[in-house]
Amino acid sequence: xxxxxxxxxxxxxxxxxxxxxxxxxxxxxxxxxxxxxxxxxxxxxxxxxxxxxxxxxxxxxxxxxxxxxxxxxxxxxxxxxxxxxxxxxxxxxxxxxxxxxxxxxxxx
Amino acid sequence: xxxxxxxxxxxxxxxxxxxxxxxxxxxxxxxxxxxxxxxxxxxxxxxxxxxxxxxxxxxxxxxxxxxxxxxxxxxxxxxxxxxxxxxxxxxxxxxxxxxxxxxxxxxx
Numbered sequence: 001x002x003x004x005x006x007x008x009x010x011x012x013x014x015x016x017x018x019x020x021x022x023x024x025x026x027x028x029x030x031x032x033x034x035x036x037x038x039x040x041x042x043x044x045x046x047x048x049x050x051x052x053x054x055x056x057x058x059x060x061x062x063x064x065x066x067x068x069x070x071x072x073x074x075x076x077x078x079x080x081x082x083x084x085x086x087x088x089x090x091x092x093x094x095x096x097x098x099x100x101x102x103x104x105x106x107x108x
Numbered sequence: 109x110x111x112x113x114x115x116x117x118x119x120x121x122x123x124x125x126x127x128x129x130x131x132x133x134x135x136x137x138x139x140x141x142x143x144x145x146x147x148x149x150x151x152x153x154x155x156x157x158x159x160x161x162x163x164x165x166x167x168x169x170x171x172x173x174x175x176x177x178x179x180x181x182x183x184x185x186x187x188x189x190x191x192x193x194x195x196x197x198x199x200x201x202x203x204x205x206x207x208x209x210x211x212x213x214x215x216x
Binding site (some may be wrong): 005019020021023024025026028029032093094095097098100101104105107 | 115124127130131132134135136137140160202203204205208209211213215
């Protein structure tokens with residue numbers, strides 16, 4: 001997989017995004033909750049600000065799965081790790097996919 | 109999970125479909141290939157007619173995951189097990205989801 005290195009965290013390039021990896025990343029209820037929170041956040045929330053019912057290490061694992069699938073971008077700022085949805089990249093590769101899944105999650 | 113029994117095979121009801129289970133079912137490349145084949149089939153193809161690079165038992169497992177997630181309906185006809193996409197149920201519960209994923213898979 002092609003990857004670019006950003007402050008030691010690897011991210012797949014837009015062209016390297018895989019549909020199956022994105023669907024797998026979004027198939028976990030906790031990860032989907034994280035993504036919904038990111039979609040509603042105007043800024044880049046730090047890992048600590050997510051309200052999810054899992055341990056810190058499990059949370060770190062979920063962020064890693066989301067980042068490696070190309071769903072989120074993470075960058076280090078001091079001691080905080082900031083997170084952002086890769087909405088433009090996902091929309092370019094899989095038009096409508098993220099929006100449709102977020103809508104389906106909101107309708108439940 | 110609510111389920112109705114059809115010729116010994118259990119299927120979740122439309123109301124019991126879970127987004128995370130559907131996304132998980134579709135996150136496997138082989139299962140997604142099966143679903144694409146079903147989406148393009150006018151009839152109900154039997155399990156034997158799927159051209160996928162896995163053993164028969166793995167194929168049976170994949171069909172089971174798809175059925176239990178509510179993505180496909182299976183029914184027994186003599187010695188053949190016939191398969192159909194639950195397009196109406198999926199569209200009712202998660203509007204646009206299946207179509208968007210099939211489109212994303214086709215664009216690759």
